[in-house]
Amino acid sequence: MKLLHRFGRFAGTFLATSLLASTSTADTPFPSTYQAPSHMPTLITNATVLTGTGQKLESASLYFVDGRIVSVGEQPTTLSDDTRVIDVDGAWVTPGIIDVHSHLGVYPSPGVDAHSDGNEATAPVTAEVWAEHSVWPQDPGFGRALAGGITAMQILPGSANLFGGRGVTLKNVASVTYQGMKFPGAPYGLKMACGENPKRVYGRKGSGPSTRMGNIAGYRAAWIKATDYRDEHAKYAALSDEEKIEAKKPKRDLELETLAGVLDGDIIIHMHCYRADEMMTILDLAKEFNYTVGTFHHGVEAYKISSELAENGVCGALWADWWGFKMEAYDGIQENIALVDRPEGSCSVVHSDSDEGIQRLNQEAAKAMSRGNKAGMNIPPERAIKWITSNAAKSLGIEDQTGSLTTGLMADVVIWNANPFSVYAKAKQVFIDGVERYNRDDPTKQPVSDFELGQLLEVSR
Amino acid sequence: MKKMTVLVALAMGLQGVGASAESLRIDNATVMTMGSMGTLQNTDILIEDGEITAIGTDLSGDADRVIDAGGAIITPAMFAGATTTGLVEVSAVRESVDSSVNETPLGKLHVEFDIRRAYSPLTSLHSITRTEGFGYSLLAAAGGQYSIAGVGSLVDFNGGFDSFSGNDTVFIDVDGYSSRKVGGSRAAHWMLLDGAMADLKRRASEQEYLTLAGRNVLKRLKSDGIFVFSANRAADIKQVIEFATEHDISAVIVGAREAWMMAQELADSDIAVMVNGLDNLPADFDSLGSRLDNAALLSNAGVTVMFTSDETHNARKIRQGAGTAVAYGMDYDLALQAMTTTPAEVFGGRNRALAVGNSADLVVWSGDPLEVTSYATRVVIEGEVMSMESRQSKLLQRYLPKDAGMGRAYINR
Numbered sequence: 006m007k008l009l010h011r012f013g014r015f016a017g018t019f020l021a022t023s024l025l026a027s028t029s030t031a032d033t034p035f036p037s038t039y040q041a042p043s044h045m046p047t048l049i050t051n052a053t054v055l056t057g058t059g060q061k062l063e064s065a066s067l068y069f070v071d072g073r074i075v076s077v078g079e080q081p082t083t084l085s086d087d088t089r090v091i092d093v094d095g096a097w098v099t100p101g102i103i104d105v106h107s108h109l110g111v112y113p114s115p116g117v118d119a120h121s122d123g124n125e126a127t128a129p130v131t132a133e134v135w136a137e138h139s140v141w142p143q144d145p146g147f148g149r150a151l152a153g154g155i156t157a158m159q160i161l162p163g164s165a166n167l168f169g170g171r172g173v174t175l176k177n178v179a180s181v182t183y184q185g186m187k188f189p190g191a192p193y194g195l196k197m198a199c200g201e202n203p204k205r206v207y208g209r210k211g212s213g214p215s216t217r218m219g220n221i222a223g224y225r226a227a228w229i230k231a232t233d234y235r236d237e238h239a240k241y242a243a244l245s246d247e248e249k250i251e252a253k254k255p256k257r258d259l260e261l262e263t264l265a266g267v268l269d270g271d272i273i274i275h276m277h278c279y280r281a282d283e284m285m286t287i288l289d290l291a292k293e294f295n296y297t298v299g300t301f302h303h304g305v306e307a308y309k310i311s312s313e314l315a316e317n318g319v320c321g322a323l324w325a326d327w328w329g330f331k332m333e334a335y336d337g338i339q340e341n342i343a344l345v346d347r348p349e350g351s352c353s354v355v356h357s358d359s360d361e362g363i364q365r366l367n368q369e370a371a372k373a374m375s376r377g378n379k380a381g382m383n384i385p386p387e388r389a390i391k392w393i394t395s396n397a398a399k400s401l402g403i404e405d406q407t408g409s410l411t412t413g414l415m416a417d418v419v420i421w422n423a424n425p426f427s428v429y430a431k432a433k434q435v436f437i438d439g440v441e442r443y444n445r446d447d448p449t450k451q452p453v454s455d456f457e458l459g460q461l462l463e464v465s466r
Numbered sequence: 467m468k469k470m471t472v473l474v475a476l477a478m479g480l481q482g483v484g485a486s487a488e489s490l491r492i493d494n495a496t497v498m499t500m501g502s503m504g505t506l507q508n509t510d511i512l513i514e515d516g517e518i519t520a521i522g523t524d525l526s527g528d529a530d531r532v533i534d535a536g537g538a539i540i541t542p543a544m545f546a547g548a549t550t551t552g553l554v555e556v557s558a559v560r561e562s563v564d565s566s567v568n569e570t571p572l573g574k575l576h577v578e579f580d581i582r583r584a585y586s587p588l589t590s591l592h593s594i595t596r597t598e599g600f601g602y603s604l605l606a607a608a609g610g611q612y613s614i615a616g617v618g619s620l621v622d623f624n625g626g627f628d629s630f631s632g633n634d635t636v637f638i639d640v641d642g643y644s645s646r647k648v649g650g651s652r653a654a655h656w657m658l659l660d661g662a663m664a665d666l667k668r669r670a671s672e673q674e675y676l677t678l679a680g681r682n683v684l685k686r687l688k689s690d691g692i693f694v695f696s697a698n699r700a701a702d703i704k705q706v707i708e709f710a711t712e713h714d715i716s717a718v719i720v721g722a723r724e725a726w727m728m729a730q731e732l733a734d735s736d737i738a739v740m741v742n743g744l745d746n747l748p749a750d751f752d753s754l755g756s757r758l759d760n761a762a763l764l765s766n767a768g769v770t771v772m773f774t775s776d777e778t779h780n781a782r783k784i785r786q787g788a789g790t791a792v793a794y795g796m797d798y799d800l801a802l803q804a805m806t807t808t809p810a811e812v813f814g815g816r817n818r819a820l821a822v823g824n825s826a827d828l829v830v831w832s833g834d835p836l837e838v839t840s841y842a843t844r845v846v847i848e849g850e851v852m853s854m855e856s857r858q859s860k861l862l863q864r865y866l867p868k869d870a871g872m873g874r875a876y877i878n879r
Contacts, residue, residue, distance in 0.1 A: 328779055328780065328858075330779060334556075364746075426838075428836060430793075464755065
């Protein structure tokens with residue numbers, strides 16, 4: 006399994022491994038308590054379906070029962086008697102949209118100082134912190150994202166640190182606890198950061214790193230410790246019960262436990278990195294310590310190394326048009342996503358990193374698609390939709406659960422009022438595990454966070 | 467002024483600056499004039515000496531250059547919002563940023579801080595923004611440590627070093643977030659601003675809130691300038707309305723997330739707003755009422771609405787906000803006017819509609835100008851067909867070919 010992980014061409018290759026690993030661990034702390042309520046069997050008919058697997062189906066049906074997709078395309082010959090039939094009259098239907106890079110909950114609205122919980126900027130290596138412990142489930146941004154068709158997302162720590170901590174994948178379901186949102190069985194992510202942010206934050210503190218070479222030295226020192234830790238624990242675990250009595254049980258260390266989880270292939274690396282040269286350095290770093298980089302995030306220069314990314318099976322989670330806000334973002338171009346998508350075996354993802362962007366990832370993908378086509382790349386909607394569905398699921402290691410309209414996968418579905426690759430398009434109905442969690446025309450199916458409840462009562466409108 | 471612009475630009479070896487002597491005819495376009503002529507199908511535009519000299523069907527006048535638009539939509543060049551274009555190259559590189567001023571030794575307001583003295587038309591942002599269909603912007607002073615951030619005005623993206631126009635415009639923060647600049651309470655903004663206004667009535671030697679230079683500037687602004695207040699909360703917007711009425715000044719509100727609650731009052735007092743069409747989160751306690759139909763509610767109530775994106779590098783994103791405002795109920799024509807002609811009217815610039823006698827600043831679009839999948843295919847500024855090259859288009863050219871030959875560094879056309 007480890008070999009598969011290490012040399013796996015696609016980020017998803019080791020996915021099954023990690024799902025197995027996390028479900029087989031009896032003492033998984035902070036476990037998911039999410040359970041989808043029951044729903045009526047649902048048949049969507051007369052739909053223009055983008056499957057998320059690269060297909061566009063006209064006048065198609067989608068049938069889901071007990072939270073799972075039963076059929077896609079042709080109408081099934083037998084339907085449950087209590088089936089709810091939704092004739093969408095040609096409207097577009099896509100998989101639920103997935104954002105691989107969000108700070109909802111950890112940098113929530115309102116963005117007051119007391120809510121600033123995304124960066125444990127006290128040391129450059131804080132692999133021991135978990136973003137989920139900062140998530141405020143009452144962030145109104147979750148509901149806004151749902152209205153934009155977001156059904157799952159990864160909440161990441163910020164990028165102040167070389168190792169920022171664990172990210173968590175959530176279902177976009179309203180809950181009083183984050184455990185109630187936690188995507189069952191999804192592997193953890195580990196946020197790492199290249200470049201300007203860590204060296205700026207710790208350069209100012211005077212503790213270092215203060216340079217890019219300092220950043221790399223910091224990663225290497227941490228991976229050396231993690232390798233020793235992993236070997237020590239593996240050695241102990243391999244002992245017989247009798248030998249264990251004699252041997253000294255190695256101490257548990259939260260920081261190194263997370264890093265060892267990466268080395269074991271259970272935790273996926275999500276690496277904030279802008280510059281092409283730095284991304285290539287990181288790929289060499291990963292080879293030195295026998296781990297895999299799952300996804301480069303932001304990667305405004307990813308287009309310069311699109312072939313190398315595809316060859317290494319690394320996803321690029323990118324913006325449609327951000328640039329210039331710092332030096333390492335200076336070479337951003339609007340064709341980045343399309344160029345990263347171009348090589349065989351690529352994994353281009355549109356991410357938001359924004360409480361505004363997450364509400365309209367479909368439009369961000371539309372912009373990127375349009376710019377790719379303008380540059381002559383001939384990208385149809387059925388391909389571009391992968392950037393915010395199946396490729397995103399692959400980045401998070403959940404592509405065998407969700408991210409496409411495929412028989413057996415979770416019924417995470419969006420019905421749009423128009424072609425979703427448009428500024429005028431709105432998500433009309435959003436289903437998560439078959440349950441209608443949002444309906445634009447029905448206020449009883451629009452979640453309102455505790456924070457927004459009862460605000461502005463004096464306003465009459 | 468214009469001649470100076472052209473001469474300097476030519477000396478710099480710049481392309482596409484100043485009124486073109488070449489005549490140009492664009493045939494067969496869908497012309498959204500944003501003026502009295504409305505939208506015209508299958509229409510030609512004749513441009514001579516940088517000005518539109520005819521708009522009509524089957525124009526036969528000779529032209530040095532003829533472009534067939536093939537039915538594409540043409541609008542006036544767009545407004546990029548309130549930006550700091552020309553005041554910044556990279557946001558996080560301090561020496562390349564000149565949009566705000568902090569900590570001067572004088573504890574007074576500095577109305578005389580004029581952001582235009584730091585403006586350069588030669589940044590990479592200019593071509594990157596212009597090639598996306600934007601012809602002008604409101605050059606804004608951004609934040610800093612004073613209630614009064616400084617003075618700017620409209621600026622044209624025509625390559626000129628001093629292509630400023632319209633009324634002098636002063637930028638003032640009065641929201642909760644900026645209350646930390648004035649000791650903790652936003653009420654202190656009004657205390658200082660009332661004090662500054664009172665200084666105008668005091669002798670020059672007895673100024674309490676202003677420097678002498680600032681006094682002269684504020685005097686001018688009061689009679690002929692525009693005061694742009696940054697405010698979101700309904701209560702703060704009410705204060706702006708009252709301040710503007712009391713001191714008889716022209717006011718505009720930027721941000722304005724809760725302005726829909728004050729729509730009638732704003733309409734009655736003729737105060738325009740600049741909103742971000744994508745705002746809908748309670749980003750802070752000033753914005754609890756933030757909503758996507760803010761622009762629609764305001765414009766339906768008769769308030770003059772404009773857009774801004776809170777972006778400078780990515781100012782092109784402003785179209786997405788305008789399109790979203792339309793998706794949430796704003797009249798399409800009003801939104802497109804807000805993106806083209808309205809800001810020039812509000813801030814005292816020239817008439818930017820496509821009409822005979824007006825400067826030929828226009829854009830040919832690949833589709834609906836408010837749609838995210840559309841883009842500018844040609845940009846004409848002062849009658850000249852502009853280059854569609856930018857630093858970003860050159861990076862694309864360098865990395866688009868699969869075969870790099872001698873290496874990407876040699877792909878340099």
